[in-house]
Amino acid sequence: MATADYWSSADLKAIDFGGLINEDVMQEIMDISSISLPFTSSFGSGSVSNSYYEWTVDQLADPDVTNANVDGNDTQDRNDATAGTRVGNHAQISTKNVIVTTRARQSDSIGTSDEMAKQVMRRSEELRRDVEAIMLTEQGSQADNGDATPGLSAGLSAFLETNTDFGVGGVDGGFSSGVVSGTSPGTTRGLTETAVRDMAQKVWEEGGDPTKLMSSPNCIRELSNYMFTSSARIATLTSETTQSMSPSTAKGAVNYFLTDFDVILEMIPNRLYQPVVATPGSRNVTVFIYDPNYLQQAFLHGYRVEPLSKTGLADRRQMAVDWGLKVLNEKAHGAIRDIDDEIAVTL
Numbered sequence: 636m637a638t639a640d641y642w643s644s645a646d647l648k649a650i651d652f653g654g655l656i657n658e659d660v661m662q663e664i665m666d667i668s669s670i671s672l673p674f675t676s677s678f679g680s681g682s683v684s685n686s687y688y689e690w691t692v693d694q695l696a697d698p699d700v701t702n703a704n705v706d707g708n709d710t711q712d713r714n715d716a717t718a719g720t721r722v723g724n725h726a727q728i729s730t731k732n733v734i735v736t737t738r739a740r741q742s743d744s745i746g747t748s749d750e751m752a753k754q755v756m757r758r759s760e761e762l763r764r765d766v767e768a769i770m771l772t773e774q775g776s777q778a779d780n781g782d783a784t785p786g787l788s789a790g791l792s793a794f795l796e797t798n799t800d801f802g803v804g805g806v807d808g809g810f811s812s813g814v815v816s817g818t819s820p821g822t823t824r825g826l827t828e829t830a831v832r833d834m835a836q837k838v839w840e841e842g843g844d845p846t847k848l849m850s851s852p853n854c855i856r857e858l859s860n861y862m863f864t865s866s867a868r869i870a871t872l873t874s875e876t877t878q879s880m881s882p883s884t885a886k887g888a889v890n891y892f893l894t895d896f897d898v899i900l901e902m903i904p905n906r907l908y909q910p911v912v913a914t915p916g917s918r919n920v921t922v923f924i925y926d927p928n929y930l931q932q933a934f935l936h937g938y939r940v941e942p943l944s945k946t947g948l949a950d951r952r953q954m955a956v957d958w959g960l961k962v963l964n965e966k967a968h969g970a971i972r973d974i975d976d977e978i979a980v981t982l
């Protein structure tokens with residue numbers, strides 16, 4: 636029996652200029668990049684009134700084990716008063732710009748009723764991601780000269796100079812004379828458990844109570860993997876078991892690391908963290924051990940959307956934030972720099 640000459644869906648699709656079958660497109664945009672901001676969400680924020688803003692850092696004197704006086708001794712010529720140190724940072728303006736035509740705004744597009752509203756929302760999310768990533772860099776501070784030089788906010792790593800550990804050739808940054816100098820990368824090496832314990836101790840001895848350990852996702856994974864090896868100087872990893880019939884969970888990662896001196900570090904991978912710009916092809920990351928109580932976001936003005944002048948048949952918007960980082964006391968934090976996060980963690 637001969638095959639009939641059917642009129643099929645393939646024939647409908649083959650009609651010139653797009654065919655005759657209606658498109659079936661889900662009216663939703665699937666996106667997995669709208670991720671959390673684990674660093675900036677771990678501490679508070681405040682406002683400043685100038686593009687260069689300052690705060691005061693102070694510290695108690697070391698214990699005086701010879702502190703003894705004769706009864707009735709006149710100590711009027713002795714003065715133990717001290718003054719704090721002024722520290723500052725420059726604000727940085729970060730922006731995103733959007734230009735959408737009037738026709739694009741009126742068109743029936745997938746997943747949105749107004750293309751401008753969608754673009755503003757998406758670019759605003761990107762702006763927050765930019766700020767998160769910049770705060771974790773080695774970038775030093777810089778004043779805006781009103782011409783071609785933009786203001787730059789120093790990143791966390793650049794502030795730290797007391798509790799640091801870096802590879803051969805690495806150089807600390809630090810605050811001096813109104814400027815925070817950026818760091819210089821050194822020779823990369825693998826992370827060690829000893830380095831983490833030593834850094835936690837350094838910060839604690841300086842008076843800090845660090846609770847967070849943050850780095851690249853691969854670095855956190857390597858550290859977690861190490862905790863399951865026989866080399867790790869930690870108690871056997873156990874979980875409480877019962878006779879419950881509820882499903883069991885296989886635990887293959889470590890989220891908290893209790894070091895000496897009751898320092899409990901939450902191990903946080905940050906997907907927005909960017910490796911240090913060093914030798915091409917190398918992985919150079921920093922492991923931050925920090926106390927969120929001594930960090931703050933500073934805003935000359937917060938995140939906002941500004942309408943720009945309309946030109947022709949297009950609308951313009953600018954998303955902007957004038958921000959900076961306050962490292963309220965750099966001794967409350969530590970940085971293990973120049974880590975190759977593709978090398979297995981060792982003792």
